[in-house]
Amino acid sequence: MLLIFDLDNTLYPTHEQVIQCREAAVKAMMKRGLPGTYEEIRKELNKVIKEKGSNYNQHFDLTVKRMTNLSRREQLAIITAGVTKYNTTKQELMKPYSETTRVLKKLKKKHNTCILTKGKEKKQWDKINRLGLYPYFKNNVWIVSDEESKETAIKKILKKFKTTNALLIGDRPDSDIKAANKTGIKSAQLMKGPYKNIKGPEPDYKINNLKELLKLLKSADD
Amino acid sequence: MLLIFDLDNTLYPTHEQVIQCREAAVKAMMKRGLPGTYEEIRKELNKVIKEKGSNYNQHFDLTVKRMTNLSRREQLAIITAGVTKYNTTKQELMKPYSETTRVLKKLKKKHNTCILTKGKEKKQWDKINRLGLYPYFKNNVWIVSDEESKETAIKKILKKFKTTNALLIGDRPDSDIKAANKTGIKSAQLMKGPYKNIKGPEPDYKINNLKELLKLLKSADD
Known part of the structure:
Protein backbone atom coordinates (compact mmCIF):
# COMPACT_ATOMS: atom_id res chain seq x y z
CA MET A 1 0.00 0.00 0.00
CA MET A 94 12.58 19.91 17.03
CA LYS A 95 11.79 16.22 17.53
CA PRO A 96 9.16 13.88 16.06
CA TYR A 97 6.48 12.28 18.27
CA SER A 98 8.18 9.60 20.35
CA GLU A 99 6.63 6.79 18.25
CA THR A 100 7.15 8.34 14.78
CA THR A 101 10.47 6.87 13.65
CA ARG A 102 9.78 3.43 15.14
CA VAL A 103 6.46 3.25 13.30
CA LEU A 104 7.94 4.52 10.02
CA LYS A 105 10.76 1.98 10.22
CA LYS A 106 8.23 -0.86 10.52
CA LEU A 107 5.91 0.46 7.83
CA LYS A 108 8.75 0.97 5.38
CA LYS A 109 9.35 -2.79 5.21
CA LYS A 110 5.98 -3.46 3.56
CA HIS A 111 4.81 -0.14 2.15
CA ASN A 112 5.85 2.86 0.10
CA THR A 113 5.93 6.05 2.16
CA CYS A 114 5.81 9.68 1.08
CA ILE A 115 5.20 13.11 2.60
CA LEU A 116 2.60 15.53 1.30
CA THR A 117 2.72 18.84 3.13
CA LYS A 118 1.67 22.47 2.76
CA GLY A 119 3.99 25.42 3.29
CA LYS A 120 7.15 27.04 1.97
CA GLU A 121 9.42 24.49 0.25
CA LYS A 122 12.65 25.35 2.05
CA LYS A 123 10.95 25.71 5.43
CA GLN A 124 9.23 22.32 5.17
CA TRP A 125 12.44 20.65 3.99
CA ASP A 126 14.32 22.20 6.90
CA LYS A 127 11.82 20.57 9.29
CA ILE A 128 12.23 17.17 7.60
CA ASN A 129 16.02 17.47 7.89
CA ARG A 130 16.02 18.57 11.52
CA LEU A 131 13.50 15.88 12.48
CA GLY A 132 15.74 13.22 10.90
CA LEU A 133 12.90 12.00 8.68
CA TYR A 134 14.73 12.06 5.35
CA PRO A 135 15.71 8.34 5.38
CA TYR A 136 12.04 7.30 5.47
CA PHE A 137 10.97 9.41 2.52
CA LYS A 138 14.03 10.27 0.40
CA ASN A 139 12.87 12.16 -2.69
CA ASN A 140 9.21 11.28 -2.10
CA VAL A 141 8.51 14.64 -0.55
CA TRP A 142 5.71 16.72 -2.08
CA ILE A 143 5.25 20.29 -0.93
CA VAL A 144 2.30 22.43 -2.01
CA SER A 145 1.93 26.12 -1.19
CA ASP A 146 -0.58 27.28 1.42
CA GLU A 147 -2.88 28.45 -1.35
CA GLU A 148 -2.87 25.19 -3.32
CA SER A 149 -5.00 22.13 -2.57
CA LYS A 150 -3.46 18.72 -1.97
CA GLU A 151 -5.68 17.04 -4.58
CA THR A 152 -3.51 17.70 -7.64
CA ALA A 153 -0.43 16.49 -5.80
CA ILE A 154 -2.20 13.26 -4.74
CA LYS A 155 -3.06 12.57 -8.39
CA LYS A 156 0.61 13.06 -9.36
CA ILE A 157 1.78 10.80 -6.54
CA LEU A 158 -0.66 8.00 -7.51
CA LYS A 159 0.55 8.29 -11.09
CA LYS A 160 4.21 8.13 -10.03
CA PHE A 161 3.64 5.02 -7.91
CA LYS A 162 1.22 3.54 -10.50
CA THR A 163 -1.41 2.68 -7.88
CA THR A 164 -4.78 3.78 -6.50
CA ASN A 165 -4.34 1.73 -3.34
CA ALA A 166 -3.29 4.52 -1.00
CA LEU A 167 -3.92 5.79 2.52
CA LEU A 168 -3.46 9.40 3.54
CA ILE A 169 -2.60 10.10 7.17
CA GLY A 170 -3.17 13.66 8.36
CA ASP A 171 -4.64 15.88 11.08
CA ARG A 172 -6.73 18.39 9.12
CA PRO A 173 -10.25 17.53 7.95
CA ASP A 174 -10.38 20.66 5.75
CA SER A 175 -7.17 19.81 3.94
CA ASP A 176 -5.89 16.22 4.34
CA ILE A 177 -9.19 14.33 4.68
CA LYS A 178 -10.97 16.48 2.11
CA ALA A 179 -8.25 15.86 -0.49
CA ALA A 180 -8.26 12.10 0.19
CA ASN A 181 -12.04 11.90 -0.15
CA LYS A 182 -12.02 13.89 -3.39
CA THR A 183 -9.37 11.69 -5.01
CA GLY A 184 -10.97 8.46 -3.83
CA ILE A 185 -8.14 7.20 -1.65
CA LYS A 186 -8.55 6.09 1.98
CA SER A 187 -7.81 8.44 4.86
CA ALA A 188 -6.88 8.23 8.54
CA GLN A 189 -7.28 11.28 10.76
CA LEU A 190 -4.77 11.64 13.58
CA MET A 191 -6.74 12.99 16.53
CA LYS A 192 -3.97 15.26 17.82
CA GLY A 193 -3.09 18.92 17.55
CA PRO A 194 -5.20 22.02 16.98
CA TYR A 195 -7.61 20.44 14.45
CA LYS A 196 -8.71 17.44 16.47
CA ASN A 197 -12.07 18.95 17.41
CA ILE A 198 -12.78 20.73 14.13
CA LYS A 199 -15.77 19.33 12.21
CA GLY A 200 -15.23 18.53 8.55
CA PRO A 201 -15.22 15.76 5.94
CA GLU A 202 -15.24 12.34 7.60
CA PRO A 203 -12.14 10.13 7.40
CA ASP A 204 -12.25 6.36 6.87
CA TYR A 205 -10.38 5.85 10.12
CA LYS A 206 -9.63 7.86 13.24
CA ILE A 207 -6.40 7.14 15.13
CA ASN A 208 -5.07 8.57 18.38
CA ASN A 209 -1.42 8.06 17.55
CA LEU A 210 0.74 6.64 14.78
CA LYS A 211 1.15 3.28 16.51
CA GLU A 212 -2.50 2.55 15.73
CA LEU A 213 -1.56 2.64 12.05
CA LEU A 214 0.32 -0.63 12.50
CA LYS A 215 -2.82 -2.42 13.74
CA LEU A 216 -4.96 -0.76 11.10
CA LEU A 217 -2.71 -1.88 8.26
CA LYS A 218 -2.30 -5.36 9.73
CA SER A 219 -6.07 -5.90 9.85
CA ALA A 220 -6.36 -4.54 6.32
CA ASP A 221 -3.88 -7.23 5.28
CA ASP A 222 -5.95 -10.07 6.81
CA MET B 1 38.42 55.41 28.21
CA MET B 94 28.89 29.98 17.98
CA LYS B 95 31.19 30.91 20.85
CA PRO B 96 33.48 33.90 21.55
CA TYR B 97 37.25 33.46 21.78
CA SER B 98 37.98 31.72 25.07
CA GLU B 99 39.30 34.96 26.64
CA THR B 100 36.62 37.35 25.33
CA THR B 101 34.07 37.43 28.14
CA ARG B 102 36.69 37.38 30.90
CA VAL B 103 38.48 40.35 29.35
CA LEU B 104 35.23 42.26 28.75
CA LYS B 105 34.15 41.68 32.35
CA LYS B 106 37.40 43.23 33.62
CA LEU B 107 37.38 46.14 31.17
CA LYS B 108 33.77 47.00 31.93
CA LYS B 109 34.73 47.97 35.51
CA LYS B 110 36.83 50.92 34.37
CA HIS B 111 35.75 51.69 30.81
CA ASN B 112 32.76 52.24 28.57
CA THR B 113 32.42 49.51 25.94
CA CYS B 114 30.56 49.46 22.65
CA ILE B 115 30.41 47.41 19.46
CA LEU B 116 30.86 48.92 16.00
CA THR B 117 30.33 46.33 13.27
CA LYS B 118 29.53 46.05 9.59
CA GLY B 119 26.79 43.83 8.13
CA LYS B 120 23.04 43.30 8.19
CA GLU B 121 21.46 44.63 11.38
CA LYS B 122 19.45 41.54 12.31
CA LYS B 123 22.26 39.14 11.40
CA GLN B 124 24.83 41.01 13.52
CA TRP B 125 22.43 41.24 16.44
CA ASP B 126 21.73 37.53 16.17
CA LYS B 127 25.46 36.87 16.54
CA ILE B 128 25.69 39.14 19.61
CA ASN B 129 22.75 37.30 21.18
CA ARG B 130 24.07 33.83 20.46
CA LEU B 131 27.55 34.72 21.65
CA GLY B 132 26.11 35.96 24.95
CA LEU B 133 27.74 39.37 24.52
CA TYR B 134 24.68 41.55 25.15
CA PRO B 135 25.41 42.17 28.88
CA TYR B 136 28.74 43.83 28.02
CA PHE B 137 27.32 46.25 25.47
CA LYS B 138 23.56 46.64 26.05
CA ASN B 139 22.24 49.28 23.66
CA ASN B 140 25.74 50.46 22.73
CA VAL B 141 25.70 48.43 19.52
CA TRP B 142 26.32 50.29 16.26
CA ILE B 143 25.81 48.47 12.99
CA VAL B 144 26.74 49.98 9.62
CA SER B 145 25.96 48.37 6.28
CA ASP B 146 28.72 46.75 4.21
CA GLU B 147 28.70 49.76 1.89
CA GLU B 148 29.03 52.39 4.62
CA SER B 149 32.29 53.42 6.30
CA LYS B 150 32.71 53.25 10.05
CA GLU B 151 33.86 56.88 10.30
CA THR B 152 30.45 58.51 10.57
CA ALA B 153 29.40 56.04 13.24
CA ILE B 154 32.56 56.71 15.27
CA LYS B 155 31.77 60.43 15.22
CA LYS B 156 28.24 59.71 16.51
CA ILE B 157 29.58 57.42 19.23
CA LEU B 158 32.12 60.02 20.43
CA LYS B 159 29.33 62.58 20.54
CA LYS B 160 27.06 60.26 22.51
CA PHE B 161 29.78 59.51 25.07
CA LYS B 162 31.00 63.16 25.03
CA THR B 163 34.66 62.13 24.69
CA THR B 164 37.49 61.94 22.19
CA ASN B 165 39.50 59.59 24.41
CA ALA B 166 38.72 56.35 22.62
CA LEU B 167 40.41 53.16 21.43
CA LEU B 168 39.09 51.07 18.56
CA ILE B 169 39.90 47.34 18.60
CA GLY B 170 39.50 45.54 15.28
CA ASP B 171 41.08 43.12 12.83
CA ARG B 172 40.75 44.95 9.50
CA PRO B 173 43.29 47.59 8.46
CA ASP B 174 41.09 48.69 5.53
CA SER B 175 38.03 49.25 7.72
CA ASP B 176 38.66 49.40 11.49
CA ILE B 177 42.14 50.93 11.57
CA LYS B 178 41.44 53.28 8.66
CA ALA B 179 38.31 54.64 10.35
CA ALA B 180 40.14 55.13 13.67
CA ASN B 181 43.01 56.97 11.99
CA LYS B 182 40.64 59.25 10.07
CA THR B 183 38.67 60.24 13.16
CA GLY B 184 41.77 60.75 15.28
CA ILE B 185 41.13 58.07 17.90
CA LYS B 186 43.63 55.37 18.89
CA SER B 187 43.51 51.90 17.38
CA ALA B 188 44.65 48.37 18.26
CA GLN B 189 44.81 45.74 15.54
CA LEU B 190 44.07 42.18 16.61
CA MET B 191 46.49 39.99 14.65
CA LYS B 192 44.05 37.15 14.11
CA GLY B 193 41.79 35.97 11.30
CA PRO B 194 41.91 36.46 7.54
CA TYR B 195 43.21 40.08 7.60
CA LYS B 196 46.24 39.60 9.84
CA ASN B 197 48.71 39.67 6.92
CA ILE B 198 46.96 42.31 4.83
CA LYS B 199 48.92 45.56 4.48
CA GLY B 200 47.02 48.75 5.22
CA PRO B 201 46.87 51.80 7.47
CA GLU B 202 49.07 51.33 10.56
CA PRO B 203 47.43 50.93 13.98
CA ASP B 204 48.78 52.51 17.18
CA TYR B 205 49.10 49.05 18.74
CA LYS B 206 49.21 45.46 17.56
CA ILE B 207 47.88 42.73 19.86
CA ASN B 208 47.83 38.96 19.45
CA ASN B 209 44.79 38.39 21.62
CA LEU B 210 42.33 40.37 23.71
CA LYS B 211 44.17 39.64 26.97
CA GLU B 212 46.94 41.96 25.78
CA LEU B 213 44.40 44.79 25.93
CA LEU B 214 44.44 44.58 29.72
CA LYS B 215 48.19 45.24 29.84
CA LEU B 216 47.94 47.91 27.19
CA LEU B 217 45.27 49.84 29.07
CA LYS B 218 47.04 49.38 32.38
CA SER B 219 50.26 50.89 31.03
CA ALA B 220 48.23 53.71 29.43
CA ASP B 221 46.87 54.44 32.94
CA ASP B 222 50.34 54.68 34.47
Missing part, protein backbone atom coordinates in the same frame (compact mmCIF):
# COMPACT_ATOMS: atom_id res chain seq x y z
CA LEU A 2 1.11 3.59 -0.60
CA LEU A 3 1.15 5.67 2.58
CA ILE A 4 0.95 9.45 2.18
CA PHE A 5 1.85 11.31 5.37
CA ASP A 6 1.10 14.89 6.23
CA LEU A 7 4.01 16.52 8.14
CA ASP A 8 2.87 19.20 10.60
CA ASN A 9 1.06 17.84 13.67
CA THR A 10 1.10 14.39 12.05
CA LEU A 11 4.75 13.33 12.25
CA TYR A 12 5.70 15.85 14.95
CA PRO A 13 3.91 18.19 17.37
CA THR A 14 4.28 21.40 15.32
CA HIS A 15 1.63 23.34 17.20
CA GLU A 16 3.02 22.60 20.68
CA GLN A 17 6.58 23.37 19.58
CA VAL A 18 5.59 26.69 17.99
CA ILE A 19 3.73 27.68 21.16
CA GLN A 20 6.80 26.92 23.29
CA CYS A 21 9.09 28.84 20.92
CA ARG A 22 6.80 31.88 21.02
CA GLU A 23 6.59 31.72 24.82
CA ALA A 24 10.38 31.62 25.13
CA ALA A 25 10.75 34.43 22.58
CA VAL A 26 8.27 36.73 24.34
CA LYS A 27 10.03 36.19 27.66
CA ALA A 28 13.40 36.98 26.04
CA MET A 29 11.97 40.22 24.63
CA MET A 30 10.52 41.19 28.02
CA LYS A 31 13.88 40.53 29.67
CA ARG A 32 15.45 42.87 27.12
CA GLY A 33 13.07 45.68 27.94
CA LEU A 34 9.85 45.20 25.97
CA PRO A 35 7.24 46.91 28.16
CA GLY A 36 3.92 45.21 28.95
CA THR A 37 2.77 42.08 30.73
CA TYR A 38 3.25 38.63 29.18
CA GLU A 39 -0.49 38.50 28.42
CA GLU A 40 -0.51 41.92 26.72
CA ILE A 41 2.43 41.01 24.49
CA ARG A 42 0.97 37.58 23.59
CA LYS A 43 -2.31 39.27 22.68
CA GLU A 44 -0.60 41.75 20.36
CA LEU A 45 1.61 39.03 18.85
CA ASN A 46 -1.41 36.80 18.21
CA LYS A 47 -3.14 39.71 16.48
CA VAL A 48 -0.12 40.18 14.20
CA ILE A 49 0.04 36.44 13.40
CA LYS A 50 -3.67 36.40 12.56
CA GLU A 51 -3.37 39.49 10.38
CA LYS A 52 -0.22 38.51 8.49
CA GLY A 53 -0.43 34.71 8.44
CA SER A 54 1.93 32.23 10.03
CA ASN A 55 4.56 32.37 7.25
CA TYR A 56 5.12 36.16 7.54
CA ASN A 57 8.67 36.58 8.79
CA GLN A 58 8.34 39.79 10.81
CA HIS A 59 5.89 38.91 13.59
CA PHE A 60 8.17 40.15 16.38
CA ASP A 61 9.24 43.20 14.42
CA LEU A 62 5.66 44.40 13.95
CA THR A 63 4.65 43.52 17.54
CA VAL A 64 7.51 45.58 18.98
CA LYS A 65 6.83 48.48 16.58
CA ARG A 66 3.20 48.57 17.72
CA MET A 67 3.97 48.31 21.42
CA THR A 68 6.79 50.84 21.82
CA ASN A 69 7.92 54.30 20.79
CA LEU A 70 11.59 53.35 21.08
CA SER A 71 14.21 54.28 18.50
CA ARG A 72 14.87 51.74 15.75
CA ARG A 73 18.21 50.85 17.40
CA GLU A 74 16.52 50.07 20.70
CA GLN A 75 13.71 48.17 18.97
CA LEU A 76 16.21 45.97 17.13
CA ALA A 77 17.87 44.90 20.37
CA ILE A 78 14.46 43.66 21.58
CA ILE A 79 13.23 42.15 18.30
CA THR A 80 16.41 40.14 17.73
CA ALA A 81 16.37 38.88 21.32
CA GLY A 82 13.03 37.29 20.39
CA VAL A 83 14.16 35.98 17.01
CA THR A 84 17.37 34.42 18.38
CA LYS A 85 15.49 32.80 21.27
CA TYR A 86 12.79 31.50 18.92
CA ASN A 87 15.39 29.86 16.67
CA THR A 88 17.59 28.35 19.39
CA THR A 89 14.47 26.98 21.13
CA LYS A 90 13.24 25.55 17.83
CA GLN A 91 16.50 23.72 17.32
CA GLU A 92 16.34 22.29 20.86
CA LEU A 93 12.72 21.15 20.63
CA LEU B 2 35.84 54.52 25.59
CA LEU B 3 36.52 51.13 23.99
CA ILE B 4 34.99 50.50 20.57
CA PHE B 5 35.07 46.83 19.58
CA ASP B 6 34.65 45.37 16.14
CA LEU B 7 32.63 42.09 16.26
CA ASP B 8 33.65 39.64 13.51
CA ASN B 9 37.08 38.07 14.02
CA THR B 10 37.63 40.44 16.94
CA LEU B 11 35.30 39.11 19.65
CA TYR B 12 34.86 35.66 18.09
CA PRO B 13 36.51 33.60 15.33
CA THR B 14 33.96 34.35 12.57
CA HIS B 15 36.18 33.20 9.73
CA GLU B 16 37.05 29.83 11.26
CA GLN B 17 33.45 29.16 12.23
CA VAL B 18 32.13 30.00 8.75
CA ILE B 19 34.73 27.69 7.18
CA GLN B 20 33.65 24.85 9.47
CA CYS B 21 29.95 25.47 8.73
CA ARG B 22 30.59 25.43 4.96
CA GLU B 23 32.64 22.25 5.24
CA ALA B 24 29.86 20.49 7.16
CA ALA B 25 27.23 21.79 4.72
CA VAL B 26 29.11 20.61 1.63
CA LYS B 27 29.55 17.14 3.16
CA ALA B 28 25.82 17.00 3.97
CA MET B 29 24.96 17.91 0.36
CA MET B 30 27.35 15.25 -0.97
CA LYS B 31 25.77 12.66 1.32
CA ARG B 32 22.38 13.61 -0.12
CA GLY B 33 23.53 13.07 -3.67
CA LEU B 34 25.31 16.19 -4.91
CA PRO B 35 27.73 14.84 -7.53
CA GLY B 36 31.38 15.94 -7.61
CA THR B 37 34.37 15.71 -5.29
CA TYR B 38 34.63 17.83 -2.15
CA GLU B 39 37.24 20.01 -3.88
CA GLU B 40 35.07 20.57 -6.98
CA ILE B 41 32.07 21.60 -4.91
CA ARG B 42 34.13 23.91 -2.68
CA LYS B 43 35.60 25.54 -5.79
CA GLU B 44 32.15 26.22 -7.27
CA LEU B 45 30.77 27.41 -3.91
CA ASN B 46 33.72 29.77 -3.46
CA LYS B 47 33.10 31.17 -6.94
CA VAL B 48 29.44 31.83 -6.05
CA ILE B 49 30.42 33.50 -2.75
CA LYS B 50 32.93 35.72 -4.56
CA GLU B 51 30.41 36.66 -7.26
CA LYS B 52 27.43 37.32 -5.00
CA GLY B 53 29.09 38.51 -1.78
CA SER B 54 28.97 36.89 1.63
CA ASN B 55 25.53 38.22 2.59
CA TYR B 56 23.73 36.70 -0.43
CA ASN B 57 21.37 34.08 0.97
CA GLN B 58 21.35 31.54 -1.85
CA HIS B 59 24.95 30.33 -2.08
CA PHE B 60 24.02 26.65 -1.90
CA ASP B 61 21.02 27.08 -4.19
CA LEU B 62 23.13 28.57 -6.97
CA THR B 63 25.99 26.09 -6.48
CA VAL B 64 23.63 23.12 -6.82
CA LYS B 65 21.86 24.67 -9.81
CA ARG B 66 25.21 25.10 -11.57
CA MET B 67 26.49 21.62 -10.75
CA THR B 68 23.46 19.45 -11.59
CA ASN B 69 20.70 18.94 -14.14
CA LEU B 70 18.35 17.51 -11.52
CA SER B 71 14.69 18.48 -11.23
CA ARG B 72 13.85 21.32 -8.85
CA ARG B 73 12.38 18.82 -6.36
CA GLU B 74 15.61 16.80 -6.29
CA GLN B 75 17.74 19.96 -6.09
CA LEU B 76 15.76 21.20 -3.08
CA ALA B 77 16.44 18.00 -1.14
CA ILE B 78 20.18 18.65 -1.62
CA ILE B 79 20.16 22.42 -1.09
CA THR B 80 18.19 22.21 2.15
CA ALA B 81 20.47 19.43 3.45
CA GLY B 82 23.26 22.02 3.18
CA VAL B 83 21.27 24.89 4.67
CA THR B 84 20.03 22.87 7.65
CA LYS B 85 23.53 21.53 8.35
CA TYR B 86 25.03 25.01 8.04
CA ASN B 87 22.56 26.40 10.58
CA THR B 88 22.75 23.58 13.12
CA THR B 89 26.54 23.66 12.94
CA LYS B 90 26.50 27.45 13.40
CA GLN B 91 24.43 27.11 16.54
CA GLU B 92 26.82 24.48 17.93
CA LEU B 93 29.99 26.43 17.18
